[in-house]
Amino acid sequence: MKKIGILLSIFLCMFFLKTYSQDLIKPAKLNVKWGLNTLGDAHIETSMSMDAAQWDNYKKTIGSNPDILKRQMERTFPGYFLQNFNYKEDVMNRGWTLSFDALGLSRINSKGLWQVDLNSKNPDVTKLSDKNYVLTSNYATGGSLMQEIDNITFPDGASDVKQDKDAFGKAMFIYSSSPGGGSGGWLTLGLGALLLIIGAIMFVRVKPAMAAVKK
């Protein structure tokens, strides 16, 4: 999940030279929220707030052409299809928020479990609840300090969320989830089971009744 930070390092490099006397004292903070749905797509919301000097330079570079953010995100996530970009600025608080959907972020692996690749080794993960985890990373980028907080929320139906590693030692989350399964969904399953039960009861009751008639 550190890939967003790599992206931001590009921005920081662009305006680092003019702001280094400020941003070292207070690290730039980046918040990334990952919301996974039952079909493995994710809604991602990145937000960043800056000090006055950083904001001034941001507006002169990226801020004057925010679609560059979209392109950078597409390069940051080359493995997915991104859509529904939405960019908002909070000028009074010198911040921006970029949200988008990443299709196919979670996939079903050969064991039939859902898998989310984190693309980093030994991330610092904190479990907030069974379906909510936070990854924190601090790193220097472009001579400045960056604090990135990734908050991942798994879908409502998810269970057995676990951390695992791939063959190269990269971290991943594994979890179970069923988005509804077969062709008729839960309605056909429930109705089918109900009819089976009713039919069985009727069948059992009919036998004694017929025996009584024969007597």
Next chain:
Amino acid sequence: MKSKLPAIICLAAGVLLLAFHFLPFGKGSLNVTIKQASYIMPAAYKVYANSDALNGEYYLFKMLMNNDGKTTLSDVKVSYRIPNYVDWTDLETIPKIYPGQNAVVRCYPQFKDDIVNKMTQSQEKVEIKITYNGSQTLNEDFKFNMMGRNQFVYTDLPPEEIASYPDMFRNDQLVGCFVTPQDPIIKYYTQQIQEKVMKGEEASVSNKSDDAVKFLMGLYAATYVSHMVYSGTEGIPQKLGDVNSLVQSTRLPREVVTGNTGLCIELSILYASVLKAAGLHPIIFMIPGHAYPGILVNGQYYAIEATGIGGEGLGSRASPADALKAGMKELNEFIQAAQSGDNRYSFIDIDAMESKGVIPMELRDDEFLRKKIDDIAASFSGGARTVPRQPESTLENNNVASSGGGGGSSMSGYSGVVSFNYPSSWKRYDYPVAQWPFLVAEIGSRDGSSAIDVIDLSGANSSSQAIEYIRQTIAKAGRYMRYQYVNSNNGYDIYRGTTSSNNGTREWEAVFRRSQNGIVGVTIGGSGFSQKQNMFNSILSTVR
């Protein structure tokens, strides 16, 4: 029997519904969206093959598969081929795609090593086969441009996406694919230089700046005495799918050596290849319309103007010393431009790019080319001695951006953001630590016991803010600084302090004043501060 009928109907209906739920009845439907590369550069085939290289952004295609039917698709297998290049290859088998689910498959093609023998451009086709639910099949295909091995496409962005100069040269990060230190021909050439030009060298072993610069000059000398000349190659704008880009025909280092001619970027790539083969840390500096090679050693950059070889037809040829001088002058301009935020000035750190997966192509040994190297190397021993015996003196002089009046024969002058005099035997390094752009220069005694640091901290509002920033910055490098404000005199704020590191503790004195852009000043100090205080005071008294 009649009375059993409702029960049987209920049971049958229940079984049918459950079967309908669990078994894959109904029609599966797969909707496919493909995003493809407009072209493939054979020189970068190892980048295209590696999903981790450069964050995986150089893929052949990625495909979004959406199940827009009402039933779960099972065992969705995706395979592809590129006729004449890649046989049918399975990419991935996805066990299930639920109704409404999206699944993404990426293709990082494994081209064979002989792809680097492809000399000209052609249009090729990718065929994709998707099988699912055991028997259902979907076929897709698209075309792309397969470039020749020498062709370098500068960007992969469509024209409407280009917003800045770096966008036009987006693929500069792939230049490292042309840097071929493992090429047997380049290794052989490097050995010839080490033996016949350098008469032995230890730059990669000693890790001394002087030795590294000496090698840089030796390499230039090798091209100089072999009468290598500067010459252009084909560069034409092309439309490749959605992309419009300049396509440069770039000769490989072995072709530059054996052809004895090269363009600025080709010479830079040759230098990077030989420097890396010799165990040094090569850098290629990219500026508008030009490129030149250099090295990074002990945190300091050095550069040489490789095109100084010129040629008789071009009117002039620069000696190794002059080429180094020109390179260092360009490097100073580069640093100033980069510091001012000019994003047209960038550099390629070959080692750093290699760690990101930019791996050069495989090239095979060639007896004919080795003989060509032998012929070229014959000129090395017969040529004039061009490598200086004492490169450090040349380096010291060349590294001086501008010299002031000096202070007589035993003193030299520094003139920059501040000016002052210092002992002429001391060595000067401009921008000695790349990560600390505020450290404009360091001038130190030869025994390393004393040093002057020139500081230029743009953006700082006060000397206290500047010194606090410096304290925090150097703390990250394991140097712990304590300081105290002494007083202010003639517009200068004076501080005294100590800096501790693994190498011990050094005392220093610093003077800072306001400049147009921030705070400038010098620090002076070292070990045995009290014994040298008179000398330090005399230097500080010349600060203007």
